[in-house]
Amino acid sequence: MLFRTPQIKIFILFLFSKITNLNNKKVLLLRKSLKKLSGYCMKEVDDVKFYDVADICEMIHKYLNEEEITNYFEEGKIKGKKIDNKWHADKEAIDSFLEELAKEKVFFIDTQKIDLTNIKLEGRILDIGGGGEGVIAQFKDEQVVAIDPNKKELEDAPHSGALNIIMDAKELKFLDNTFDTATAFFTMMYIPVIDHKKVFQEIHRVLKLNGEFVLWDVNIPDRNSKEKDLFGLNLEIKISDKTINRGFATLWDKEQDMQYFSNLAKSIGFKILEQKVENEIFYLRYRKK
Ligand SMILES: C[S@@+](CC[C@H](N)C(=O)[O-])C[C@H]1O[C@@H](n2cnc3c(N)ncnc32)[C@H](O)[C@@H]1O
DSSP states (O other): OTTOOOOOEEEETTTOOEEEEETTEEEEEOSSOGGGGGGSOOEEETTEEEEEHHHHHHHTTTSSOHHHHHHHHHTTSSOOEEETTEEEEEHHHHHHHHHHHHHHHEEEOOOEEEEOTTOOOOSSEEEETOOTTOHHHHHHGGGEEEEESOHHHHHHSOOOSOEEEEOOGGGOOSOTTOEEEEEEESOGGGSOHHHHHHHHHHHHHHEEEEEEEEEEEEOBOOOOOSSOOEEEEEEEEEETTEEEEEEEEEESOOOBOHHHHHHHHHHHTEEEEEEEEETTEEEEEEEEO
16 A cells, blocks of 8 residues: 555645655645545546646645646656646655655654643533544543534544534634633644734633633744745644544744743733643643633
C-alpha cells in the first residue's frame, strides 16, 4: 500500500491539507486524502488514474496556483505525462511530490508530548475547532459540542458521542451563558490573529458565569526562514489508556506564546486560573468572572 500506516495528520490553515508522518518522513498529503481522490475529474489510462493541474490545485486547496503546479511539472518535480496536451500525474507521483514539498515548506519542531488524562473538563463542553482528530471529543464524548467551520474536518473526525456542528467561532450561534466549559485544542494557531479577540469574546459570551475556557497551543517564534512558510509540530497525546499521534501545521505568518493569550484573555474579562508551559506547548485555564 502506498502510504503504509499513516500515524500523524497535520492540518494546515487555509490549505486544510494533511501531512502524514511515516517513519519520521514528513509527507504532505491532501485534505481529500488520496484514497478519496475519485471525486476529481481525472483520466484513466491502463487502469491507472491520472489527475490534471486543476485537480491537484483543488487537492491542495490552492496552496499553489495552477501556474506554479505547471512549473513543477515542467521542472520534472512532479513526474507527470501529457494527456490531450495537458499535464497529468498519478497518485504515486502526486504523493512523492507532496512529500518533497512538505520537506521544503514546513518547519517542524520536535515532537511534543501532552497528557490529558488528569485534565478536568466539567459539564457541557464547547470544543472550538473540534474537527480533525476531535481530540476533546475522543476524551469527553457526549459532553462535547464540537464546532468547526469546515464540514469535512467534522466528517473526518473519529466517531464519538459528540454533537458536531458546522460553525465559525467568530460567530457562535449559541445563547449567552450556555456552556460550563470551552476548549480550544491547537485551534487558535489556525485562526488568523485579527480574529482572536472576537473568538475570545464569543467564548466568554457563551460560557456560564464561572465557566472555564481551557486552551492548548504552541509557541510560534518569529519566522526565521524564507523557504519554510509553514510551521508544524507533531504531538503525542495521551488520554487515559490510549495515545494519539497527531501533527499540526499552520501558515507561518504569526508569532504567538502563552503571554499573548494570557493578555488577550485578561483584556476580555477572564480570570487566569492556571498556566503552564512545557517545552514548546502551553496550557491555559481561564474562568469567566
Ligand atoms: C488543527 S485543527 C485543531 C485540532 C482539533 N482540535 C483536534 O482535536 O484534532 C484546527 C481546526 O480549527 C478549525 N478552525 C479554523 N478556523 C476556525 C474558526 N474560525 N472557528 C472554529 N474553528 C476553526 C479548522 O477547520 C480545523 O479543523
